[in-house]
Amino acid sequence: MQVAGPDGSPAPLRWVGGDLRCLPFRDRTFDRVFSVAALCFVDDEQEAVREIVRVTRRRFAIGWLNRDSLLYRQKGVKGGIGSYRGARWRRPEELPGLFDGLPVGTLELRSCVALPKGDV
Structure with a gap:
């Protein structure tokens, strides 16, 4: 959208x-x-979440790398490879705590499945 x-x-x-x-x-x-x-690459992740909430008037969407995913098994283990080197991978149950004390009315957590290399 332009x-x-x-x-x-x-x-x-x-x-x-x-x-x-x-x-x-x-x-x-x-x-x-x-x-x-x-x-996933920011030192103070909770402060970054706070800033996103602060500058948003209506809605925000934040994508994290899922530690329970196939992608983690392929690219994230042992510190990561390629562009995933040094990334922080989160489990879904860890995410709500990053929003503690923030003025967020409804928090929805969703997940998707992306198969490595797009294979079915």
Whole structure:
């Protein structure tokens, strides 16, 4: 989806550098925030979750690497390989604790199955 500018034309994309533990945006800046596996590489994961909640006005989705997954068995064991080296893999039951004390109305945990190499 392309964001529209004031005149209806596509708005230029702008990248903003920052630290996930201290985002450079005001409270409730974004209607939706989406993060995939970024928190698996952040030292203070709970602070990063707090920041995502802080800058989100309506809904957020955060994807973690699942320690109970086939992908973990293939790419995560013994410290990980390739782009998974050093990643933190979580079990689903660990995730609710990262939201303790945060103003989150409803927390839904969902999982998906991704087969390594896409084989069926």
